[in-house]
Amino acid sequence: MSLAQVRPSSPRRARRTIWDVLRPHEPIPRGTYLAILAGSGLGMVAAWCALTYGGVVAPLFLPSPTTTIRSGITLVADGTLLQNAEASLSVIVTGWALAVVAGVPIGILMGSFKAVEALIEPVIDFVRYLPVSALIPLLILYIGIGTAEKVAVIFIGTFFQLVLLVADVAAHVPREQIDVSYTLGASRAQVIRRVLLPATLPGVMDTLRITMGWAWTYLVVAELVSADRGLGFMILDSMRGFFVDRIFVGLATIGGLGLGFDLAFKWLHRRLLPWSPKA
Amino acid sequence: MAAAKLSLREITVVFRARRAPEVVAIDRLSLDVADREIVSIVGPSGCGKSTLLRLVAGLVRPSAGEILLDGRVVTDPGAERGMVFQSYTLFPWLTVQGNVEFGPRIRGMPEEHCREVAARYIQMVGLTGFERAYPKELSGGMMQRVAIARALANDPEVLLMDEPFGALDAQTRAFMQELLLDIWQKTPKTILFVTHDIDEALFLGSRVYVMTARPGRLRAEVSVALPRPRTLEITTSEEFVAIKRRVLAMIREEAGKALGMETAPAVP
Numbered sequence: 001m002s003l004a005q006v007r008p009s010s011p012r013r014a015r016r017t018i019w020d021v022l023r024p025h026e027p028i029p030r031g032t033y034l035a036i037l038a039g040s041g042l043g044m045v046a047a048w049c050a051l052t053y054g055g056v057v058a059p060l061f062l063p064s065p066t067t068t069i070r071s072g073i074t075l076v077a078d079g080t081l082l083q084n085a086e087a088s089l090s091v092i093v094t095g096w097a098l099a100v101v102a103g104v105p106i107g108i109l110m111g112s113f114k115a116v117e118a119l120i121e122p123v124i125d126f127v128r129y130l131p132v133s134a135l136i137p138l139l140i141l142y143i144g145i146g147t148a149e150k151v152a153v154i155f156i157g158t159f160f161q162l163v164l165l166v167a168d169v170a171a172h173v174p175r176e177q178i179d180v181s182y183t184l185g186a187s188r189a190q191v192i193r194r195v196l197l198p199a200t201l202p203g204v205m206d207t208l209r210i211t212m213g214w215a216w217t218y219l220v221v222a223e224l225v226s227a228d229r230g231l232g233f234m235i236l237d238s239m240r241g242f243f244v245d246r247i248f249v250g251l252a253t254i255g256g257l258g259l260g261f262d263l264a265f266k267w268l269h270r271r272l273l274p275w276s277p278k279a
Numbered sequence: 280m281a282a283a284k285l286s287l288r289e290i291t292v293v294f295r296a297r298r299a300p301e302v303v304a305i306d307r308l309s310l311d312v313a314d315r316e317i318v319s320i321v322g323p324s325g326c327g328k329s330t331l332l333r334l335v336a337g338l339v340r341p342s343a344g345e346i347l348l349d350g351r352v353v354t355d356p357g358a359e360r361g362m363v364f365q366s367y368t369l370f371p372w373l374t375v376q377g378n379v380e381f382g383p384r385i386r387g388m389p390e391e392h393c394r395e396v397a398a399r400y401i402q403m404v405g406l407t408g409f410e411r412a413y414p415k416e417l418s419g420g421m422m423q424r425v426a427i428a429r430a431l432a433n434d435p436e437v438l439l440m441d442e443p444f445g446a447l448d449a450q451t452r453a454f455m456q457e458l459l460l461d462i463w464q465k466t467p468k469t470i471l472f473v474t475h476d477i478d479e480a481l482f483l484g485s486r487v488y489v490m491t492a493r494p495g496r497l498r499a500e501v502s503v504a505l506p507r508p509r510t511l512e513i514t515t516s517e518e519f520v521a522i523k524r525r526v527l528a529m530i531r532e533e534a535g536k537a538l539g540m541e542t543a544p545a546v547p
Binding site: 174176177179180181182183184185186187190194195198199201273274275276277 | 333336337338356357358360361362364366368370371372373381382385386413414415426429430433439
């Protein structure tokens with residue numbers, strides 16, 4: 001073989017097989033990723049269509065996409081859906097916001113000061129293992145079955161978990177960041193205000209997002225037990241009349257709102273904390 | 280030596296842990312650092328070198344003995360003793376500028392002064408143009424340069440450096456060592472530099488204290504009488520290599536003790 005024949009081989013693209021896509025932690029081409037993503041969504045819809053239009057499952061148990069969409073349009077048109085969604089949203093935001101306002105400062109204190117931890121931890125560790133649903137009868141007895149009871153369920157459900165999560169965030173502020181602040185001349189109050197608090201922000205943001213997700217669970221539980229409005233009520237009420245399509249509209253709405261909140265929190269995180277490693 | 284800038288007198292540090300025997304981290308250690316002198320401290324891992332710096336910084340209290348700065352006893356942390364840590368301790372929510380300004384700002388310096396000081400030290404560590412960058416956008420070497428600028432912006436009397444280049448790759452580390460000496464030539468400060476890298480200790484220091492395995496005591500004080508300003512070429516000189524051989528032998532012996540060996544392998 002003469003030298004002239006030895007040409008630098010052009011970087012030939014190796015043939016991709018399914019095994020290349022399944023290497024642990026290995027990034028895959030964006031196109032492949034999106035294709036799988038779309039395939040997953042379409043597959044779900046296709047399965048739904050096949051099960052309903054194909055007559056595999058009786059319409060009583062699983063409504064077809066067309067029935068569900070038609071039912072959704074009706075519920076939006078007559079205001080039922082918006083009314084119930086609004087009722088649920090106002091309860092969830094109130095209960096969650098109260099828990100945040102009370103829980104975040106307590107969590108930060110608990111994570112930062114051993115003395116506060118010793119003071120609060122026993123109470124919280126006890127209460128957090130009580131499922132909120134177990135407290136609903138008591139709350140109905142104390143507060144009644146109105147909006148206040150549902151707000152209380154969400155508050156109790158999220159508050160204790162939130163305190164613990166935030167405390168964990170505060171406890172994991174790197175010790176060196178606090179030490180270095182002292183050597184830069186910071187007083188104890190300055191360390192808390194100018195180092196500890198900002199250092200907890202990304203973790204607190206994440207905690208807010210996670211607890212908002214849980215709040216939806218508690219809300220629906222509370223609404224299923226006793227309510228005259230709200231998405232949980234709408235679902236239960238539809239079940240009584242065998243309006244399965246309405247149940248599905250309710251579920252889709254809850255899922256959609258949950259997803260919306262999740263995306264909103266992620267967007268806020270990037271906007272408000274551009275410095276955060278997660279942004 | 281004239282009256283020492285910084286002196287440690289018979290320092291003992293005992294750590295008490297629950298359900299564990301007391302640990303004597305540092306045992307009756309005394310040392311002096313002259314004004315504007317660079318003193319390095321080397322020793323096997325776990326010998327208490329970092330604890331020593333934390334003591335001077337006021338982050339740890341000695342169980343016995345005292346630390347004097349200009350003849351006054353120090354107990355708590357203070358801005359006159361700045362510290363640079365091995366781990367990346369920049370505040371991620373502040374820009375390069377914000378980090379460097381942190382000290383002057385919390386001490387209530389006027390806005391103008393803060394900005395001027397920040398600009399000066401950012402330039403000194405060669406990061407002009409990166410004022411608005413956040414730490415997550417910087418490399419490890421750049422982050423440590425900001426950390427040094429942040430410590431210097433407070434104009435401390437003593438700069439405590441705890442293996443500040445330990446996490447950097449070899450080339451960046453060499454660059455940082457020369458940069459530090461360059462800054463020191465321009466604005467001399469009293470520096471206490473802890474490292475486990477013997478080359479680094481000898482290259483930077485006018486004197487090197489070698490510590491024993493735990494409990495940390497002084498094993499030897501080695502004078503590094505090499506001319507300044509120094510560049511890294513000096514590390515291949517005969518004098519340098521001769522001193523290095525001596526220190527290396529001591530360290531290997533101490534490291535052997537720390538690992539529980541009776542005798543360390545002889546150094547050729």
